[in-house]
Amino acid sequence: MKDQTYLDRESNLTPGISKISAKNVNVYYDDVQALKDVSVEIEKNAVTSFIGPSGCGKSTFLRCLNRMNDTIDICKVTGQILLEGEDIYDPKIDPVQLRAKVGMVFQKPNPFPKSVYDNIAYGPKIHGLANTKSDLDEIVEKSLRRAAIWDEVKDRLSSPATGLSGGQQQRICIARAIATSPDILLMDEPCSALDPIATAQVEELIDELRENFCVVIVTHSMQQAARVSKKTAFFHLGSLVEFGDTEKIFTNPNDPRTESYITGRIG
Amino acid sequence: MALNGVFYSLMILAFLAFFVSRFLTLKTVKGDIRRLHSRPVYYGLNSLFLTVFPAVILLIVWSFAQSILIDEKVKQQIPENFITEDAPLNLIMSEVDRLSEGLKQLVDQGTLSATKVENEDSELFGIEDKLESAGVFLSSSISPEVLSASRSKFAMEAFGSSTRNWLAVLVSVLGFFWSLKNSTAEFRARNHVERITLFLLGTAATLAIFTSLGIVLSMIFEALRFFGMHPWTDFFFGSTWAPSFSAGSELSILPLLWGTLYISFVALLVSVPIGLYSAIYLSEYASKPIRAIAKPLLEILAGIPTIVYGLFALTTFGPLLRYFFGDGGFLGVEWMSDSRSVITAGVVMGMMLIPFVSSLSDDIINAVPQSLRDGSYGLGATQSETVRKVILPAALPGIIGAILLAASRAIGETMIVVLGAGAVAKFAGNPLEALTTITTRIVSQLTGDLEFDSPETLVAFALGLTLFTITLGLNVLALYIVRKYREQYE
Numbered sequence: 001m002k003d004q005t006y007l008d009r010e011s012n013l014t015p016g017i018s019k020i021s022a023k024n025v026n027v028y029y030d031d032v033q034a035l036k037d038v039s040v041e042i043e044k045n046a047v048t049s050f051i052g053p054s055g056c057g058k059s060t061f062l063r064c065l066n067r068m069n070d071t072i073d074i075c076k077v078t079g080q081i082l083l084e085g086e087d088i089y090d091p092k093i094d095p096v097q098l099r100a101k102v103g104m105v106f107q108k109p110n111p112f113p114k115s116v117y118d119n120i121a122y123g124p125k126i127h128g129l130a131n132t133k134s135d136l137d138e139i140v141e142k143s144l145r146r147a148a149i150w151d152e153v154k155d156r157l158s159s160p161a162t163g164l165s166g167g168q169q170q171r172i173c174i175a176r177a178i179a180t181s182p183d184i185l186l187m188d189e190p191c192s193a194l195d196p197i198a199t200a201q202v203e204e205l206i207d208e209l210r211e212n213f214c215v216v217i218v219t220h221s222m223q224q225a226a227r228v229s230k231k232t233a234f235f236h237l238g239s240l241v242e243f244g245d246t247e248k249i250f251t252n253p254n255d256p257r258t259e260s261y262i263t264g265r266i267g
Numbered sequence: 268m269a270l271n272g273v274f275y276s277l278m279i280l281a282f283l284a285f286f287v288s289r290f291l292t293l294k295t296v297k298g299d300i301r302r303l304h305s306r307p308v309y310y311g312l313n314s315l316f317l318t319v320f321p322a323v324i325l326l327i328v329w330s331f332a333q334s335i336l337i338d339e340k341v342k343q344q345i346p347e348n349f350i351t352e353d354a355p356l357n358l359i360m361s362e363v364d365r366l367s368e369g370l371k372q373l374v375d376q377g378t379l380s381a382t383k384v385e386n387e388d389s390e391l392f393g394i395e396d397k398l399e400s401a402g403v404f405l406s407s408s409i410s411p412e413v414l415s416a417s418r419s420k421f422a423m424e425a426f427g428s429s430t431r432n433w434l435a436v437l438v439s440v441l442g443f444f445w446s447l448k449n450s451t452a453e454f455r456a457r458n459h460v461e462r463i464t465l466f467l468l469g470t471a472a473t474l475a476i477f478t479s480l481g482i483v484l485s486m487i488f489e490a491l492r493f494f495g496m497h498p499w500t501d502f503f504f505g506s507t508w509a510p511s512f513s514a515g516s517e518l519s520i521l522p523l524l525w526g527t528l529y530i531s532f533v534a535l536l537v538s539v540p541i542g543l544y545s546a547i548y549l550s551e552y553a554s555k556p557i558r559a560i561a562k563p564l565l566e567i568l569a570g571i572p573t574i575v576y577g578l579f580a581l582t583t584f585g586p587l588l589r590y591f592f593g594d595g596g597f598l599g600v601e602w603m604s605d606s607r608s609v610i611t612a613g614v615v616m617g618m619m620l621i622p623f624v625s626s627l628s629d630d631i632i633n634a635v636p637q638s639l640r641d642g643s644y645g646l647g648a649t650q651s652e653t654v655r656k657v658i659l660p661a662a663l664p665g666i667i668g669a670i671l672l673a674a675s676r677a678i679g680e681t682m683i684v685v686l687g688a689g690a691v692a693k694f695a696g697n698p699l700e701a702l703t704t705i706t707t708r709i710v711s712q713l714t715g716d717l718e719f720d721s722p723e724t725l726v727a728f729a730l731g732l733t734l735f736t737i738t739l740g741l742n743v744l745a746l747y748i749v750r751k752y753r754e755q756y757e
Contacts, residue, residue: 071644074590102648110638113661122656123646173642180646 019044019184019214020065025079027060027069034060038079038240040233042184047215049225049246052235053261058218059107061235062186065216067095068103083184095170100127103182107189109169111161111176116153119161119172120144123180129260139179147175167198172206178213185209187217191224203228222262226250234258273432277322277439278401281315284443288314305457310449313456316463317446322439329431337396337427341420345520349412359413366409366417367424369398374421381425436709486735489719502729508692508703510712510723519725520725522692522734526702527734530613530688531677533698537617539670542624549625550632551654562629573682580615581606592699604697605689609700612687616680620673627672631665632658668749675741679734681706701749705734 020042027035035057042048050058060069067088071074081088088098100123111119120140123129130136140157144150149171153164161172170190177185188204191199208230209215219225225232226246233243234255242249242258253259289311296302303310341363342356350356373379449456494502497518505519545565549558585606590596592603635658643653659666689701690711709727719725 066645068641068645071640096647097650098647099645104641104645106638106641106645108638110636110642112639112642122643122648126646126648126652126656176642176646255274 012044018042019084021082022061022064023080023082024076025061025064025081027057028063028076028078029072030074033063034238036239038235040240040243041057042214042216043231044214045210045212046231047217047229048231048233049209049229050216050218050233050235050259051193051220051222052122052226052241054220056235057238058233058235059188062188062216062218065098065184065186066104068099068104070095070207101182102184102186103177103180104169105174105177105185105190106186107192108192109166109173111164111169111172113162115158115159116144116161116164117157119176120179123237127180129180143175143179144172145176146205147171148201148208148230151174165198167201170194170198170202171205174202178209182213183214184214187215189218189220190221198226234261236261270428270432273322273326274749276436277319278438279650280439280443281319284314284318284446285311288447288450290450291447292454295450296452302451304455305477307462309456309460310454310527312460313449313454313463314443314446317442318439320463321434321442324434324717325438326431329427329434332341333424333427333431335443337420337423340423341416344419345412348478350411356414359416362413363416363420364599366398366413366661367420370417370421373398378651393410415617431510435723483735486633486728486732489725490732493725496725502726506694508708510726516723518722520705520730522694523703523705523708523730524733525694526609526688526692527678527704527706529698530609530684530704531674533609533613534616534620534677534680535670535674537614538620538624542621542673543666544629545621545626546625546632547654547659551650551658562626565622565625568618569626571619573619573680574686576619577682577684577686578614580611580683584615585611587748588699601699605701607687607689607701608699609695609702610689612684612704614696615687616677616683619680619683623676624669626674627661627669628666631662631669634665635661664748664751668745671741671748674746675738678741679706679738681710687708711733 018041019238020040022038022040022042025035025038026033038057038061040061050062052058063069063082064077065088069077070180077089083098086093112121112122118139121130121136122145124136130139141150141154144153149168150200152168154171161169164172170193174185174187174190191202194202203224206215206217217225229246231244232246232249234241234249234253234257236257242253242255245255249258250262253262273725287309287754292303292310293300293307300307338360339707343430345359345363350359370379374381380501448755497516502518502520505517506521507517508519508522509517545561549562551563553561581661585608588608589606591598591604592600594601594604597601600717639661640653643657684704684707688704690703690707690708691701692708695702709730712724712727712730
């Protein structure tokens with residue numbers, strides 16, 4: 001019965017292919033409400049992008065999906081977020097285990113001040129994904145290859161990751177995130193600190209990752225959203241204004257606010 | 268004119284200079300501030316600086332030159348044959364200084380007139396009583412030679428000082444009038460004021476540097492005097508510390524260095540884990556209200572004077588240890604004969620260093636960017652994994668720097684070891700035994716009424732210099748490590 005009403009509302013989605021379903025999510029920072037009643041269905045093996053002007057709550061919502069907001073004392077989340085049918089805000093859920101399944105890449109490249117190898121091996125080591133050194137080597141190589149940076153760093157695995165260029169650092173962070181083999185990859189403006197060439201490389205990478213992961217990306221660049229994502233959500237002033245196929249959002253949006261934003265009249 | 272008269276005159280002139288030149292400048296533009304090159308206050312300040320600074324510089328330079336010149340003149344007045352083995356020149360000179368100082372005091376009090384001191388010899392015999400009632404005590408009765416030297420010193424000083432004071436006021440007045448010609452709209456008063464301010468700031472910085480340089484130089488010279496009297500091989504490579512003021516002292520730094528390093532090691536053993544853990548707790552785990560209470564409470568420890576820690580070691584902690592480990596004590600062992608020991612001083616010194624280590628480490632841990640924590644949490648790391656594997660390695664160079672700074676404080680610490688460590692200079696391994704440190708020996712070698720002319724007293728400078736070299740080396744190393752670490756995030 002519950003499923004029925006929800007299907008009525010979001011008729012273009014079927015529950016079978018949704019990975020994350022968020023219902024009526026509200027987020028408060030102390031007394032300030034940052035998110036109002038957001039409900040979204042995020043598909044498996046697809047790229048979903050969140051767009052909207054600064055301060056619209058898209059990053060906040062992204063951080064709700066792996067409970068990164070828990071590290072902020074004043075942040076309070078209400079509503080329900082289901083990951084494959086399980087409520088991730090259930091007290092029984094350990095946020096540590098959740099975050100192992102839901103990887104995250106941040107706006108600014110944040111490699112640890114360790115070697116390239118140790119950066120990638122960090123996640124697999126703490127989760128015990130590799131029993132032997134050769135297993136670990138394999139995971140590191142595979143992750144670096146998938147992040148399209150293996151060729152650039154294979155000869156300097158033991159040199160510090162902080163010495164790489166910004167674009168390389170960001171791809172190291174992506175490799176680090178996929179090394180723990182998460183189901184979902186959250187990316188918070190991963191290209192905002194990168195130049196166009198590095199951006200193109202990361203976008204290409206996102207396109208490849210789509211085959212194995214469910215990718216959610218927050219971006220300020222509407223072109224980027226149009227290029228990489230299958231679904232797009234437009235946030236404005238803490239509410240979800242419109243959510244649907246990217247093509248539809250960008251060519252024939254339902255809401256006048258969406259149209260104003262993508263044509264550059266507000267934002 | 269007396270010196271405070273000069274100060275009052277300068278203050279009045281400065282006050283006048285500021286307002287007169289400001290007023291004159293404003294008058295030239297009929298009150299329209301926008302036509303001035305600088306804001307009116309700069310014209311006032313420029314005048315004020317020109318009125319005060321040349322006069323003050325004259326006062327300072329003149330005073331130095333005067334005291335050197337007069338000293339030289341007075342020395343020449345003392346007859347050659349008056350100087351003997353028992354009464355060397357520097358003793359006579361200090362007698363002369365005291366007497367002329369006493370004469371000046373009597374004149375200031377009005378008991379004696381200045382003209383009498385300068386002209387009438389006979390009036391001055393038997394002034395010892397007067398001097399004594401004025402609070403000036405002389406070691407022996409006044410000899411005619413000393414008296415005449417003191418009198419001429421008094422006269423020269425009186426003349427020199429009054430000339431200097433009148434000249435200073437004159438310079439100040441000249442500066443005042445000269446500065447008034449700059450009261451025009453075109454004059455770049457701001458640039459001048461800023462240049463003078465810059466010079467003042469530079470002088471302040473230079474003074475601090477020269478002071479430390481002076482301290483180091485004086486230590487080096489005294490230490491060199493020591494090495495002239497005592498073989499340096501014994502000091503650096505001997506094995507015994509046994510100063511005796513009669514003869515045949517053995518003055519080796521090694522047993523003292525052993526005690527110093529041993530006690531500092533115990534202090535670090537206490538302070539580093541506790542300080543570091545409390546820093547980790549405060550910066551990573553404590554909630555805001557707990558942090559707001561705990562951090563200031565911890566830092567209260569840093570505000571306790573070290574002598575109080577020393578008292579605590581002497582009267583509370585030492586006897587407590589002795590109650591457990593001492594003769595007929597709680598545990599029935601006889602490991603400790605005195606309440607002063609390496610452990611007593613080391614543990615109490617460790618307590619003193621806890622806030623030092625914890626607040627430095629806390630700052631360093633807080634300087635690790637939040638993005639690294641987010642990155643680690645985002646990969647599913649727990650809080651303890653994040654602390655152990657990301658934050659501490661990132662902060663490690665800074666923490667090592669903090670530990671080295673704590674070590675250099677431990678090595679240089681004096682009051683706790685004076686009261687808590689004991690006075691036995693030897694190479695002992697038992698931490699419940701008393702040992703002594705470099706700083707303690709410096710204190711004991713220089714306590715009492717001493718002349719700095721024997722190796723037993725001068726050794727203090729050699730000890731101090733060695734100590735200074737060690738702590739300086741540690742500080743430089745610590746700063747180097749901390750700086751290198753800082754570059755990582757900038």
